[in-house]
Amino acid sequence: MAQNGKTAQPGPSPTADRAALLDRLAEIADTVERRLAERLSAADIPDRLAAAMRHGTLGGGKRFRPFLVIECARLSGGGAVPPDGAVEAAAAIEALHCYSLIHDDLPAMDDDDLRRGQPTVHRAFDDATAILAGDALLTLAFEILSDPATHPDPAARICLVGILARAGGPAGMVGGQMLDLAAEHAAPNEETVRRIQSMKTGALITAACAMGAVLGGAADADRARLSRFGDVIGLAFQLADDLLDVDAAAEDVGKRTGKDADRGKATLVALHGAAWARSCLADLVAEAEGLLAPFGPAAEMLREAARFVADRRS
Amino acid sequence: MAQNGKTAQPGPSPTADRAALLDRLAEIADTVERRLAERLSAADIPDRLAAAMRHGTLGGGKRFRPFLVIECARLSGGGAVPPDGAVEAAAAIEALHCYSLIHDDLPAMDDDDLRRGQPTVHRAFDDATAILAGDALLTLAFEILSDPATHPDPAARICLVGILARAGGPAGMVGGQMLDLAAEHAAPNEETVRRIQSMKTGALITAACAMGAVLGGAADADRARLSRFGDVIGLAFQLADDLLDVDAAAEDVGKRTGKDADRGKATLVALHGAAWARSCLADLVAEAEGLLAPFGPAAEMLREAARFVADRRS
Numbered sequence: 001m002a003q004n005g006k007t008a009q010p011g012p013s014p015t016a017d018r019a020a021l022l023d024r025l026a027e028i029a030d031t032v033e034r035r036l037a038e039r040l041s042a043a044d045i046p047d048r049l050a051a052a053m054r055h056g057t058l059g060g061g062k063r064f065r066p067f068l069v070i071e072c073a074r075l076s077g078g079g080a081v082p083p084d085g086a087v088e089a090a091a092a093i094e095a096l097h098c099y100s101l102i103h104d105d106l107p108a109m110d111d112d113d114l115r116r117g118q119p120t121v122h123r124a125f126d127d128a129t130a131i132l133a134g135d136a137l138l139t140l141a142f143e144i145l146s147d148p149a150t151h152p153d154p155a156a157r158i159c160l161v162g163i164l165a166r167a168g169g170p171a172g173m174v175g176g177q178m179l180d181l182a183a184e185h186a187a188p189n190e191e192t193v194r195r196i197q198s199m200k201t202g203a204l205i206t207a208a209c210a211m212g213a214v215l216g217g218a219a220d221a222d223r224a225r226l227s228r229f230g231d232v233i234g235l236a237f238q239l240a241d242d243l244l245d246v247d248a249a250a251e252d253v254g255k256r257t258g259k260d261a262d263r264g265k266a267t268l269v270a271l272h273g274a275a276w277a278r279s280c281l282a283d284l285v286a287e288a289e290g291l292l293a294p295f296g297p298a299a300e301m302l303r304e305a306a307r308f309v310a311d312r313r314s
Numbered sequence: 315m316a317q318n319g320k321t322a323q324p325g326p327s328p329t330a331d332r333a334a335l336l337d338r339l340a341e342i343a344d345t346v347e348r349r350l351a352e353r354l355s356a357a358d359i360p361d362r363l364a365a366a367m368r369h370g371t372l373g374g375g376k377r378f379r380p381f382l383v384i385e386c387a388r389l390s391g392g393g394a395v396p397p398d399g400a401v402e403a404a405a406a407i408e409a410l411h412c413y414s415l416i417h418d419d420l421p422a423m424d425d426d427d428l429r430r431g432q433p434t435v436h437r438a439f440d441d442a443t444a445i446l447a448g449d450a451l452l453t454l455a456f457e458i459l460s461d462p463a464t465h466p467d468p469a470a471r472i473c474l475v476g477i478l479a480r481a482g483g484p485a486g487m488v489g490g491q492m493l494d495l496a497a498e499h500a501a502p503n504e505e506t507v508r509r510i511q512s513m514k515t516g517a518l519i520t521a522a523c524a525m526g527a528v529l530g531g532a533a534d535a536d537r538a539r540l541s542r543f544g545d546v547i548g549l550a551f552q553l554a555d556d557l558l559d560v561d562a563a564a565e566d567v568g569k570r571t572g573k574d575a576d577r578g579k580a581t582l583v584a585l586h587g588a589a590w591a592r593s594c595l596a597d598l599v600a601e602a603e604g605l606l607a608p609f610g611p612a613a614e615m616l617r618e619a620a621r622f623v624a625d626r627r628s
Contacts (some may be wrong), residue, residue, distance in 0.1 A: 042485060045489055131417055139483035147476070154471075161460040161472070165453050165460055
C-alpha cells in the first residue's frame with residue numbers, strides 16, 4: 001500500500017491511510033496538550049511565567065515530534081498500546097521544541113510577530129518574559145524526563161535525557177540555529193546548508209524516534225533503524241518546509257512566508273529548484289518506507305507519516 | 315573553632331581556616347574550569363557558539379556552587395576524596411549558573427555591560443549569540459549529568475537531573491527571575507522579597523548541596539540536613555550580596571553596584587537596614603554551623619564556607 005504514488009499527487013479527499021494518520025495526529029496532539037496543560041498549571045509557577053509558557057505551547061501545532069515518540073514506542077513494543085510514560089516523554093520533547101520556537105521568534109533572532117496564527121510570545125508579553133518562558137520550558141523538559149512517570153527504569157530515563165540533551169544542545173539544535181543566523185550574512189554552500197538543517201531541524205526529529213525506541217524497549221538494531229528513519233523524515237520535513245516557504249501564502253500556514261527568499265537565505269530549494277526538491281522528497285519517502293519494511297504492517301502509521309511530511313501543505 | 319566571632323570582624327590577614335578555604339575554592343575553581351573548557355572544545359560545536367559559551371563560563375567566578383557540590387560529596391562520603399564524577403556534576407551546575415547570568419545580563423533583562431570585570435556575552439558578541447550560548451549551556455548541563463562519567467549508577471544520575479531541573483526551572487531560578495523583573499514595577503513586601511530570593515538564588519545553592527549528598531551516597535537524613543544547610547547559606551549569600559550592593563565600590567566587585575537602589579528594587583537590606591542584615595547574617599552562620607555539627611571535624615571546610623559567605627567583600 002506504500003507504492004501507489006500518493007506522495008506526488010495528494011488528492012483533495014484523503015485516503016483511508018491519510019484519514020487514519022490525521023486522526024492519530026489529532027488524538028496525540030490532544031493527549032499531549034492536556035499533559036502539558038497539567039504541568040503548566042502547577043501552583044508554584046509564577047502566574048505571568050505560566051501564562052507565557054502556556055501561550056507558547058498550547059493551542060496549536062501538529063505535535064509531530066510527540067507523534068513520532070509515541071508511534072515509535074508503539075512500534076518498538078510490537079504494535080501494542082505504548083506505555084503511558086510515552087506521553088510524558090512526548091510532552092518533554094514538545095516543551096523543548098516550543099522553547100526553541102519562542103527564542104527563535106525573538107527580535108534578536110528571527111523577529112517574527114506571528115506563530116501558528118497567533119502573536120508570538122514576546123509580542124503577547126515582552127522580550128524578557130519570552131526569554132524566561134523559553135528557559136523554563138527547556139528546563140521543564142528535563143524535569144519531566146527525570147520523573148518516574150516517564151519510565152519506571154532510571155536507566156531508561158537517563159538515556160532519554162542524554163538523547164534529548166545532545167539533540168537540543170550546542171552540537172544539535174542550538175548549534176544549528178547559530179549556524180543559521182551566521183548564514184544570513186554569507187552565501188552558504190550546499191554542505192553548510194545540509195549541516196544547518198541536520199542540526200537545527202533533523203536532530204530533534206531523530207531524537208523523537210530514538211526516544212520512542214527506548215520507551216518501547218527496542219533492541220539496538222531497531223533503535224538504529226528508527227533513528228535513521230528519523231534522519232530521513234527530518235530531511236524530508238525540512239525540504240517540504242523550504243518548498244512551503246516558496247509556494248504557500250501566509251494565510252495557509254499561519255506565519256510569515258517567503259521570508260527565506262526575502263533574506264536571501266540559502267535553502268536546498270533555492271540552490272536546486274522546486275522540481276529537484278520534489279524528486280528528492282519522493283526518494284526520501286521511499287527510503288523511509290524501506291527502513292520500516294522489517295516492522296511489517298504495524299509500521300503503516302509511520303509510513304503514512306513519511307508521505308504526509310513530504311506532501312503537507314502547512 | 316566556630317564560635318570565635320570571625321563573622322563579625324574579619325581581620326586583614328586571613329585565619330588558617332580561611333586560608334585553607336580559599337585554597338580549596340581556588341583548587342576547585344581550577345579543576346571545574348578545566349573540565350568545562352574540555353567540554354566547550356568539542357569539535358562539533360560551531361566556533362562562534364563555542365567562543366560565546368567559553369566567554370560566559372571561563373576565566374572567572376568563585377565557583378561557589380561547584381565547591382558546594384564537591385565538598386558536600388566529600389562530607390557525605392565520610393570525608394574521603396570525592397568521586398571524580400563530582401567534578402562533572404559541579405561543571406554541570408556551573409554551566410547552568412553561567413547560562414542564567416548570560417540571560418540575566420541581556421538588554422531585555424537586567425541590561426548589564428560588565429560581568430566579572432569583562433564585557434557581558436551580548437556586549438562581546440551580540441544578543442542572539444548570547445541567547446543561544448545560554449540555551450546551549452543550560453542544555454549542556456543536562457547532557458553532562460546524563461553522562462556515565464558523572465556517576466556509574468543511572469539512578470543517581472537521574473536523581474541529579476531531577477534536582478537540577480526543579481531548582482533551575484519555572485518553580486525555581488527562572489520563576490524567581492520572573493518575579494524579580496515584575497518586582498521592579500511594584501513595591502514588593504517582605505514575603506515577596508523572600509520568595510524571590512529563595513527561588514532566584516537559594517534554589518540552586520540548595521541544589522548544589524543536595525547534588526553533593528547524592529554523589530557522596532548520603533543517607534536521607536544527611537541529605538535533608540545538607541539541603542537545609544544549602545537553604546541557610548543561600549539566604550546568607552543573598553543578604554551579603556544585598557549588603558555588597560549598598561556598600562561596595564564598582565571596582566571591588568567587577569560589576570555595576572548600587573543598581574538595586576538605583577532601580578528602587580526592594581531588598582531585605584532596604585527594608586530593614588544594614589545593621590539588621592548583619593545581625594541576621596550572624597544568626598544564619600550559627601544555624602549553618604549547627605546543621606553541620608553532626609558531621610564533626612570533617613565539616614570544617616563547609617563551616618568556614620558559611621562564615622565566608624557572610625563576610626565576603628566581593
